[in-house]
Amino acid sequence: MAFLFNLYPQSLVSNSRLYLSLSFSLSESSMAAIPQPSQPSPTQISKIKYIKKVAESPGLTSVPASYAFTPSPSPSDQAVSEDPEDSIPVIDFSLLTSGTPDQRSQLIQQLGQACKDWGFFKVINHGVPESLMEAMIEGIRGFFNLTDEEKREFEGKNLLDPIRCGTSFNTSIDKVFYWRDYLKVVVHPEFHFPNKPAGLSELSLEYCKRTRGVARELLKAISESLGLEPFYIEKVMNLDKGLQMFNANFYPPCPQPELVMGLPPHSDHGLLSLVTHNGIGGFQLQHNGMWVNVNAIPNSFLVNIADQLEILSNGKYKSILHRAVVNKKVTRISLVMTNGPSLDKIVNPAPELVNNGINQPAYHGITYKEYFQWQQGNNLDGKGILDRIRI
Ligand SMILES: O=C(O)CCC(=O)C(=O)O
């Protein structure tokens, strides 16, 4: 695996060649249209301050120009639903694992409906101890509280480096910076983690294992909800070698939150993302053309369908757009666990959902590795990357 991670950027070249030689029916013109990833150079990274540092500047009363979206993010982006979030589907995970067969099949139906209607649901009774979730949030707060010099040790240089810490999204190409710092770590198939602050890596190992278990169980149920056998996704996506990534976001208070973005609208690159946060609102998802504020029920996971599941389900389940907004008063921390196929997997629409004489494949096949590099190496821009492989 270390070998794999050291291959970039040569891997991009060889991978593209593999891509063409296997000719997953992507035309050259659509290939050419896909922007290639940009790697931040070490000098570019070190010129840009962590947002935590910017936010802590004494007497900061306005947003520095490099963070201000002018005019503020587009008006259509502003429509926030008045609807309470009560209508967001809630999935009782314990019924999947220890309910009666009737309860389980009812829940699978509910889950299928949630995936179709929202692409998003809250999961309760998931079995990950609340104390572990809270300790992870506090541990991550500790990580972002390390000195800049300590954090810079974990900056990473390439998109496939197992540990990457930084600010905004991709500072080599972001025209305006996002009001967030991040830590992104590959935790499966090999576990990596920063060795500071002391004890966090051990805690994280446990957290990653537990959340992976929840994700796999949900993916089993999602397979069934698509009319596939329970282990379909697990097998086809080679989840034993699946790429699980731990992403932590740190959004400090901002004097003019209406002028900045924490994270712009985007969908996630994997199959399924599990999100939790420190109880501070700021996560918004798109539903029926409006932004819906999502404040977690304590001790629950917010789960969203991500791009590889949209491809695999041939668009039956869509990845959802979501974004993060910031506030004036308190730091918001979120933990996002992305669960994806193995990096070498070519993800295609499931033939079982295509070859029924009615549907045509709606997406070109693509390796997850290539998809991941495109998504992480370009502007985070809605569903731009997925749109490129739509047929
Ligand atoms: O901060 C959040 O709640 C969302 C973060 C997110 O969408 C991501 O890291 O992909």
Ligand SMILES: [Fe+2]
């Ligand atoms: Fe996301």
